[in-house]
Amino acid sequence: MSDEPATFKPALILHGGAGNIQRAKLPPDLYAKHHASLQSYLRSTYTLLKEGASALDAAVHAVSLMEDDELFNCGRGSVFTTAGTIEMEASIMVATVQDPDQNRPGEMKKAAAVMNVRNVRHPIQLARESLLRTGYTPDGKTKKDGGSMHPQLAGPHVETLAREWGLEFKPDEWFWTQRRWDEHRRGLEGKEEPISLSQGTVGCVCLDQWGNLAVATSTGGKTNKLPGRIGDTPTLGAGFWADAWDVTFPGPEAASPVIPNSKVGAVSATPRCTGNLATSTMASVQEFCGNLGDSLRSCLAPRSQPESPDPPAYSSRSSSPRASVVVQVSGKSCCMRGSTCARKAIAISGTGDGDAFLRLAAAHSVASLSRLQNYSLTEAVKFVAGSNGALQRSAGPRWGVTGEGEGGFIGIELDEEHSTRSTGRLEKLRRGNVVCDYNCGGMWRAWVEPGQNGKDVERIMVFREKYE
């Protein structure tokens, strides 16, 4: 929870795996079980967010519930390796549109992942502990919390930490399920699956009332993966990502730079920051914005919007102007008076053929399209994980044959627009857009969206069309 006033409407989306899910192999009772589980986790997590939970806590809550649910491939009910073992993976990442100078839980490290984990009941809670136990304080003092700045930890070593940190362990039998064992045996014998069990990773992306985003993802990996195989779920930039940055839309009166310091509105009278900046003023702006080197220069040199190589057919913000100045700041805002400055944040969680996600650094590719090419998150996710997107194309002739490249993403995109206009008076618009797309048979997913009369509407889907 934060001391600051709540200013954002919570947003939430869950996934329960994507893959070759076929209507003919998804009987009504199996559909109903998935629906009931997702609905229950969606409701309890959304309630937490509305009651003031942080995005981090809410995301861990949702994924912990799914890790206990045999229906999903994570925690209890995880798939087996070729050796008949269960090796789990989980990750967490956060981003915020709040003042980045105020260190918030997780913001110091931003991401943590655990892999090749056995017997820990909730791998996502282990990832969370790893995120929060950083080893030292923001001012550099040593913290005796057993943590480190390592964002990825594996195997028996991280299990030892889990014991030290008081996390719950369960015996092998607790994780073992008949359904996954049968699937494992059929896989080894090359037999076809009679029903569409959820193959996927589970994930949660949420936005809390203070503008913090969190993404939590957990998996048992791929059925009959080799022991020791590490997938996309615990790999930064492959199966998950979260980030925040500033974008300015120059207005007709762009003249003096505004350094909102995120408390916002502080208008500086000094250096001009118009895009044709004189060298002498560059130094002043650098003073404001910190020593940002090349990234500051990219702020100061407006460039034309590059053409999308393959423009997606739709956008969640089709009416919005493209930003022509991207301010690459790691921390402070650098906005210009007479312009609109948007602090933007995204968080995404993937599911599917993790090997393909790894080869494409899929999550970071989505983020880069959003950050560097100004794609909306809808466009960026579609470009990578939508029909005929980069993941699909990466499978080449194996597409549709081996499962290669299949998958999808869920995510939330957040714009906090600061429009100072000529008066310097700040106007804020806050919104979180829930996004998802996939390139395969189906993706289990559940989210809350605004309905008519401002009422929240729950959506639980597996295919593009309603299950009937």
Ligand SMILES: NC(=O)C[C@H](N)C(=O)O
């Ligand atoms: N099927 C999945 O979503 C599992 C995960 N992406 C992996 O490849 O490990």
